[in-house]
Amino acid sequence: MKNKSLVSINDYTKEEYIEILDLAEKFEDNPVQNLLKGKVVATLFFEPSTRTRLSFESAVSRLGGHIIGFSDTGTSSVTKGETLYDTIKIVSNYCDLIVMRHPLEGSARFASEITDIPIINAGDGANQHPTQTLLDLYSIRKTQGTLDDLNIFMVGDLKYGRTVHSLLMAMSQFKTSFNFISPDELKMPEEYKLFLENIGIKYYEHKDFTDIVSKADIMYMTRVQKERFSDPIEYERTKNAYVLKNELLSGTKKNLKVLHPLPRVSEIEQEVDKSPKAYYFTQALNGVFIRQAIITSILDLK
Ligand code: CP
Numbered sequence: 001m002k003n004k005s006l007v008s009i010n011d012y013t014k015e016e017y018i019e020i021l022d023l024a025e026k027f028e029d030n031p032v033q034n035l036l037k038g039k040v041v042a043t044l045f046f047e048p049s050t051r052t053r054l055s056f057e058s059a060v061s062r063l064g065g066h067i068i069g070f071s072d073t074g075t076s077s078v079t080k081g082e083t084l085y086d087t088i089k090i091v092s093n094y095c096d097l098i099v100m101r102h103p104l105e106g107s108a109r110f111a112s113e114i115t116d117i118p119i120i121n122a123g124d125g126a127n128q129h130p131t132q133t134l135l136d137l138y139s140i141r142k143t144q145g146t147l148d149d150l151n152i153f154m155v156g157d158l159k160y161g162r163t164v165h166s167l168l169m170a171m172s173q174f175k176t177s178f179n180f181i182s183p184d185e186l187k188m189p190e191e192y193k194l195f196l197e198n199i200g201i202k203y204y205e206h207k208d209f210t211d212i213v214s215k216a217d218i219m220y221m222t223r224v225q226k227e228r229f230s231d232p233i234e235y236e237r238t239k240n241a242y243v244l245k246n247e248l249l250s251g252t253k254k255n256l257k258v259l260h261p262l263p264r265v266s267e268i269e270q271e272v273d274k275s276p277k278a279y280y281f282t283q284a285l286n287g288v289f290i291r292q293a294i295i296t297s298i299l300d301l302k
Pocket residue numbers: 048049050051052053123129132261262263
């Protein structure tokens with residue numbers, strides 16, 4: 001991990017996931033330390049974010065580091081036509097690590113190839129969101145006591161949802177069975193299903209999950225990603241495909257936890273927030289400890 005970019009969840013091995021999760025546990029016990037004294041982390045967000053950017057910034061601040069960057073390209077020279085290539089070249093002179101979110105798939109890999117500074121992918125289009133996946137793994141292990149032999153239900157926008165793509169790749173290493181619940185228009189892309197088939201992992205596809213929800217260990221809800229649709233009519237048709245209510249949770253397993261990378265729009269009713277099965281707000285909190293673990297591992301400051 002030392003000095004290596006984290007662009008795809010596949011950049012880390014299963015053993016490295018566990019190493020990060022174990023380290024995050026230590027940060028959860030002791031989140032305020034001075035490990036990043038004198039270090040500068042740049043957060044370059046070419047797309048909106050609340051959790052990812054602020055939890056990275058919180059993670060760095062609590063470890064005594066400094067943050068530079070932008071959360072809105074309107075305040076940067078991108079508006080004057082500066083390329084991503086030039087932006088990365090320049091920002092690399094000012095920091096030790098770059099955290100970048102960008103709407104284009106492959107942009108984080110591109111950035112990692114033009115600088116010696118490590119790049120952390122904070123989401124590239126519909127492709128990957130590896131730090132979200134590591135906090136999802138942390139949340140799953142914390143609530144289930146294991147990452148092995150779990151039945152994961154992924155619900156909603158499985159086509160454009162980068163979080164489910166990264167999570168599928170990571171959980172496939174832990175004897176997981178998957179249930180994909182989505183409208184036809186938003187099914188899990190073929191490449192991910194083919195990946196599972198090639199390594200002998202079972203998955204099932206459904207349009208509705210009322211009859212099978214009792215089998216779930218993790219229900220991973222997702223937002224229909226309005227910003228990725230080229231056809232607004234298709235978005236309108238699918239946006240309310242699934243709305244989770246307490247009623248649906250009544251016959252579920254005791255250990256079931258509802259996760260969601262957030263933000264939510266309408267896919268989880270607010271009444272669910274009070275359910276002991278709702279875990280999404282704590283999941284977002286876990287992001288701080290995981291990001292502390294990722295940054296200190298990459299900068300070799302553990
Ligand atoms: N989960 C997540 O990526 O949230 P933000 O878009 O608010 O960063």
